[in-house]
Amino acid sequence: MEWKVTLSSKELKDQEEAARINQSVTSLLVHGSRNFVVSSNGNQVPVTELEGKTVGPYFSLCVHRACVDFTPKLLEVYEKLKAREESFEIVQIPLDDDEASFNQSSGSMPWLSLPFKDKKCEKLVRYFKLSTLPTLVIIGQDGKTVHPNVAETVEEHGITAYPFTPEKFAELAEIEKKREESQTLESILVSGDLDFVIGKDGTKIPVSDLVGKTVLLYFSAHWCPPCRAFLPVLTEAYEKIKATDDAFEVIFICSDKDQTAFDDYFAPMPWLALPFGVERKNFLSHEFKVKGIPILVAIGPTGRR
Incomplete structure (x- = not known):
């Protein structure tokens, strides 16, 4: 047994x-x-x-x-x-x-x-x-x-x-704290010659024009059903806020796979966008630890989260 x-x-x-x-x-x-x-x-x-x-x-x-x-x-x-x-x-x-x-x-x-x-x-x-x-x-x-x-x-x-080691993690945390304290909207969005976002007709809007505003970075994609469901909700909120406060903006950060999908999805949006396919998108996703979409990241008037 x-x-x-x-x-x-x-x-x-x-x-x-x-x-x-x-x-x-x-x-x-x-x-x-x-x-x-x-x-x-x-x-x-x-x-x-x-x-x-x-x-x-x-x-x-x-x-x-x-x-x-x-x-x-x-x-x-x-x-x-x-x-x-x-x-x-x-x-x-x-x-x-x-x-x-x-x-x-x-x-x-x-x-x-x-x-x-x-x-x-x-x-x-x-x-x-x-x-x-x-x-x-x-x-x-x-x-x-x-x-x-x-x-x-x-x-x-x-x-x-x-x-x-714990000592190394403390050192990295201090570096990160100092970096965040010096963060500006331009340090987030500007990379080399890419110092602009785009409007509805492809107009280039200098990032410097957005300094001092509250900016929401909107990570989204057309292929994502929750993103499509959230879009009208965000659009309604955006239009209400803009009606009383012009120091506010949303910037669309696209996770679609091609320019056509980006163009089709961006077309009805009333806000701005990061140009499709730029390397800065990967930096932003990493910087703000974007693990899923849709997600909104709020940047205050000082350029800090």
């Missing part, structure tokens, strides 16, 4: 606490008789070789849009750190269901990985209470968790976020 022991929630919590106290790279990555991770060329690399290094377990899904977008940025940081001979390594924690997709994706990456469908992957998801993808955990040289997820920081600051 096989006996199955069920632990109480208190016992499970005690086990988890003990695991965190005794956490090491080995306890995190080794499972059963498997005491290695896998390199991009398929070689087995002993987990013991990672002891004493800063290690980044990277939870990803090769078909997940956010992971697809983030991985090249992480790759750039990784290669720069390797070129500097930093004691840093990434270990991918694959969450894929399709082995062929995983092999194709991991084979093109220079870092290490747990084997496909390794049971440790699921355990680490629970252990780190994974709630979003991508997630890049940082394990310090002592084997303890330094940060539960630096993916957003890597995306925003790149290699300057290394070594991902």
